[in-house]
Amino acid sequence: MYRYDDYDQTLVNERVEQFRDQVNRRVAGELSDDEFKPLRLTNGLYLQLHAYMLRIAVPYGTLSTLQLRKLAEIARRYDKGYGHFTTRQNLQFNWIRLEDTPDILAELATVEMHAIQTSGNCIRNVTADHFAGVAGDEIEDPRIYCEIIRQWSTFHPEFSFLPRKFKIAVTGSPHDRAAVKVHDIGLRMHRNEAGEIGFEVLVGGGQGRTPVIAKTIRPFLPKRHLLSYLEAILRIYNQLGRRDNLYKARIKILVDSVGADRFTQLVEEEWQQIRDGYLDLPAAEIERIRGFFAPPPYRTLDAHVPEYEGALRRDLRFARWVRTNVTPHKRRGYAIVTLSLKPTGGIPGDATDAQMDAIADLADRYGFGEVRVSHEQNLVLPDVAQADLYELWKQLETLELATPNIGLAGDIIACPGLDYCALANARSIPVAQQISRHFSDLTKLLDIGELKIKISGCINACGHHHVGHIGILGVDKHGSEFYQITLGGSADENASIGDIVGPSFGAAEVVDAVETIIDTYLHVRADGERFLDTYRRVGLKPFKEKLYAAH
Amino acid sequence: MPLIRATGAVDDPWRFVQDEEPLPEAGAVIVTLARWQANRDQLTARPTPLGLRLKSDQPPSLIAGDIERFDIIALEFPKFTNGRAYSSARLLRERYGFRGELRAVGNVLRDQLAFMRRCGFDSFEIPPQVDAAAWLSSLGGISVVYQPATDERASVLTLRHGTPKGQGRGDARAHSRDPVAPTPSSPTRVG
Amino acid sequence: MALQVVTANRLGDGRVVFLADGYRWVEEIGLARVGETEEAATALLAIAEKAAADRIIVAPYLIGVSTDGDRITPTRYREVLRARGPSSHPEFGRPPSATAAAHR
Numbered sequence: 001m002y003r004y005d006d007y008d009q010t011l012v013n014e015r016v017e018q019f020r021d022q023v024n025r026r027v028a029g030e031l032s033d034d035e036f037k038p039l040r041l042t043n044g045l046y047l048q049l050h051a052y053m054l055r056i057a058v059p060y061g062t063l064s065t066l067q068l069r070k071l072a073e074i075a076r077r078y079d080k081g082y083g084h085f086t087t088r089q090n091l092q093f094n095w096i097r098l099e100d101t102p103d104i105l106a107e108l109a110t111v112e113m114h115a116i117q118t119s120g121n122c123i124r125n126v127t128a129d130h131f132a133g134v135a136g137d138e139i140e141d142p143r144i145y146c147e148i149i150r151q152w153s154t155f156h157p158e159f160s161f162l163p164r165k166f167k168i169a170v171t172g173s174p175h176d177r178a179a180v181k182v183h184d185i186g187l188r189m190h191r192n193e194a195g196e197i198g199f200e201v202l203v204g205g206g207q208g209r210t211p212v213i214a215k216t217i218r219p220f221l222p223k224r225h226l227l228s229y230l231e232a233i234l235r236i237y238n239q240l241g242r243r244d245n246l247y248k249a250r251i252k253i254l255v256d257s258v259g260a261d262r263f264t265q266l267v268e269e270e271w272q273q274i275r276d277g278y279l280d281l282p283a284a285e286i287e288r289i290r291g292f293f294a295p296p297p298y299r300t301l302d303a304h305v306p307e308y309e310g311a312l313r314r315d316l317r318f319a320r321w322v323r324t325n326v327t328p329h330k331r332r333g334y335a336i337v338t339l340s341l342k343p344t345g346g347i348p349g350d351a352t353d354a355q356m357d358a359i360a361d362l363a364d365r366y367g368f369g370e371v372r373v374s375h376e377q378n379l380v381l382p383d384v385a386q387a388d389l390y391e392l393w394k395q396l397e398t399l400e401l402a403t404p405n406i407g408l409a410g411d412i413i414a415c416p417g418l419d420y421c422a423l424a425n426a427r428s429i430p431v432a433q434q435i436s437r438h439f440s441d442l443t444k445l446l447d448i449g450e451l452k453i454k455i456s457g458c459i460n461a462c463g464h465h466h467v468g469h470i471g472i473l474g475v476d477k478h479g480s481e482f483y484q485i486t487l488g489g490s491a492d493e494n495a496s497i498g499d500i501v502g503p504s505f506g507a508a509e510v511v512d513a514v515e516t517i518i519d520t521y522l523h524v525r526a527d528g529e530r531f532l533d534t535y536r537r538v539g540l541k542p543f544k545e546k547l548y549a550a551h
Numbered sequence: 552m553p554l555i556r557a558t559g560a561v562d563d564p565w566r567f568v569q570d571e572e573p574l575p576e577a578g579a580v581i582v583t584l585a586r587w588q589a590n591r592d593q594l595t596a597r598p599t600p601l602g603l604r605l606k607s608d609q610p611p612s613l614i615a616g617d618i619e620r621f622d623i624i625a626l627e628f629p630k631f632t633n634g635r636a637y638s639s640a641r642l643l644r645e646r647y648g649f650r651g652e653l654r655a656v657g658n659v660l661r662d663q664l665a666f667m668r669r670c671g672f673d674s675f676e677i678p679p680q681v682d683a684a685a686w687l688s689s690l691g692g693i694s695v696v697y698q699p700a701t702d703e704r705a706s707v708l709t710l711r712h713g714t715p716k717g718q719g720r721g722d723a724r725a726h727s728r729d730p731v732a733p734t735p736s737s738p739t740r741v742g
Numbered sequence: 743m744a745l746q747v748v749t750a751n752r753l754g755d756g757r758v759v760f761l762a763d764g765y766r767w768v769e770e771i772g773l774a775r776v777g778e779t780e781e782a783a784t785a786l787l788a789i790a791e792k793a794a795a796d797r798i799i800v801a802p803y804l805i806g807v808s809t810d811g812d813r814i815t816p817t818r819y820r821e822v823l824r825a826r827g828p829s830s831h832p833e834f835g836r837p838p839s840a841t842a843a844a845h846r
Contacts, residue, residue: 007707011695018692033800039662049824052756080834097755121632151697157669158641158700161634238638239610273646278699284712347830418820419828429830479818
């Protein structure tokens with residue numbers, strides 16, 4: 001993975017001292033709260049319901065074990081012994097003191113980490129496929145370009161006061177695990193007819209108040225033009241994005257209001273002025289960064305792994321875990337392991353400091369010292385030899401990280417919701433816990449099959465409910481928590497926004513509603529048809545009828 | 552309003568004339584775009600230097616053909632959160648070749664000065680009673696810049712690979728000269 | 743008539759606090775000063791604004807509460823969560839306090 005050189009390290013070190021000074025000025029009264037707020041936001045520090053929340057950047061979801069151990073240490077020393085992995089591959093600590101933040105950032109800087117631009121109206125963490133570098137269908141490792149974009153966007157002097165936040169995602173595979181179509185800018189790597197690799201550029205996707213699927217504004221962009229093209233897009237957005245209404249300020253609103261064609265034209269006109277100039281991406285920099293993402297020293301392994309195959313036959317629980325939580329690796333004899341942070345009845349995406357330390361040990365022992373964070377709030381060990389899977393699984397079980405539910409109804413994505421978040425209208429965690437407990441029968445879960453349930457506590461959609469197969473949105477109705485259900489959303493290359501089924505459900509009814517939806521699916525599905533495909537075939541009607549039959 | 556440049560606090564030789572105010576016969580004045588468009592002949596006939604003040608929703612393209620007329624362009628930040636003028640500044644410098652003084656006015660915060668300067672601003676209108684020296688110290692906060700911008704600072708790309716392409720405009724045209732030296736185009740320009 | 747208390751977050755550690763007697767800020771809502779009239783509530787908020795200017799707390803505001811003997815309970819569920827702690831982590835919570843202090 002990427003390692004800082006002196007320039008990178010100097011920047012984060014100086015940033016820590018700059019923020020320390022800003023905190024001191026705030027405490028001394030030289031900065032008002034209004035003036036301090038944007039400064040603390042661009043260092044990822046929110047004031048939430050119970051305390052300050054610190055959002056630490058995990059660039060493109062990749063962590064070294066050294067970094068993971070440092071996060072565990074911070075959880076222990078400065079928080080309440082746990083952290084929350086988010087839908088943008090970052091980590092959040094919920095119980096942070098402002099006074100400690102400069103020291104925390106200083107600690108992070110020692111392991112090449114930071115909280116820069118994880119909030120604020122600027123370019124945020126650039127996210128990627130959590131299977132980058134190891135997926136069989138990958139064209140090129142997207143993280144190379146995520147790192148390039150990360151640097152270009154850090155303290156960009158022109159784009160630090162955008163109309164609103166800006167999120168970029170990159171996929172290097174045709175199967176999009178990075179949800180590029182619901183980002184402000186999505187980049188899909190692919191080959192043109194000449195066999196060259198470049199980017200399809202999509203703009204104006206997003207969730208929140210007005211969910212939109214991104215539009216392609218350039219089918220193929222050669223790599224050397226990456227930064228100049230992004231600069232053109234951001235410049236158009238910075239100039240023309242709305243400044244009068246926070247809820248209408250994302251780039252998706254701009255693209256929608258001027259139309260995709262006109263927007264494309266504006267970008268292309270600007271780009272013609274700045275292309276082939278000082279923003280040309282030097283091939284030398286691409287190669288320099290590519291070197292950090294070179295394959296680790298894989299052993300040459302046989303396709304036939306007797307200890308693994310034997311364990312599959314002997315131990316049905318192991319076999320069940322492999323079926324859901326293990327994904328084929330592009331290298332023979334290896335596997336990709338997803339650690340479920342969704343134990344039955346647990347809080348989705350949370351991990352204790354003890355778990356983080358243990359995972360780091362496992363990544364060192366059964367991998368090459370690297371861990372990934374997925375936007376579905378799970379962790380990944382990307383390079384496990386198949387021969388080690390059985391031993392690994394046993395240890396994961398003792399750590400409660402082996403619930404065999406990845407991609408199933410128990411693998412719920414949920415934002416922190418009203419339990420933690422000052423923006424929320426309703427709680428999301430208890431709903432996730434109830435659904436999880438209700439569908440704890442693993443045989444039943446497997447029978448239901450692939451089902452992505454995503455829960456947001458408010459319209460900001462941090463739980464990505466719009467792209468859930470079943471999406472649940474918490475709302476406040478006359479002072480009580482109600483939940484609106486959507487169906488048929490998807491975040492992959494066939495992205496779609498979920499359809500609202502009808503009136504919302506009270507907190508006591510929502511689990512039954514989900515049960516009714518699943519029963520309806522089981523009743524009408526064709527053989528082997530997954531939920532999303534059934535929904536796309538039969539539409540809203542059967543579900544709506546069953547849900548509101550009593551009314 | 553107090554004024555600072557990278558070199559320190561300076562006196563302001565310019566006077567901003569509101570639209571309702573009568574135009575003085577002489578003296579360095581800054582006028583709004585509306586005034587420029589309405590009184591163009593009268594303004595160009597004056598013997599003294601002329602400046603323009605643009606609102607955040609008035610893009611530089613509106614005055615592209617008249618850049619040479621102005622010794623100073625003031626760009627408004629109506630709220631510090633409104634960052635449009637960062638783009639306007641860069642375009643004025645890099646697209647339209649503006650070589651006069653570029654001034655940030657309005658809701659300007661200390662922690663924005665470094666960004667503004669990188670976009671080509673020379674001078675900054677700051678609130679009264681602030682410590683100008685403390686404000687200016689913010690300019691040096693981060694010594695490393697990842698990306699090329701309008702200014703002459705070498706980006707990390709350049710430092711790593713030595714390519715001149717990674718170096719912004721790479722010259723001092725990013726900023727107008729300090730007030731002591733009069734520019735050839737307007738010998739009567741006030742220091 | 744609406745009873746109100748002032749709540750805010752402490753600047754240094756961000757913790758939820760309530761304005762209590764003697765200009766103190768406490769984490770126990772049961773110790774909060776209750777404004778029983780609109781004027782009383784406004785006066786409490788003014789005290790809080792001064793505390794914000796003095797950098798003790800940030801973003802103070804009034805919340806509606808009901809009292810039941812010594813217990814003070816916010817009207818809005820969001821404020822109940824702020825006062826008690828997250829429902830998802832009861833181990834981090836604060837039980838409602840037994841001591842109330844009402845003021846006109």
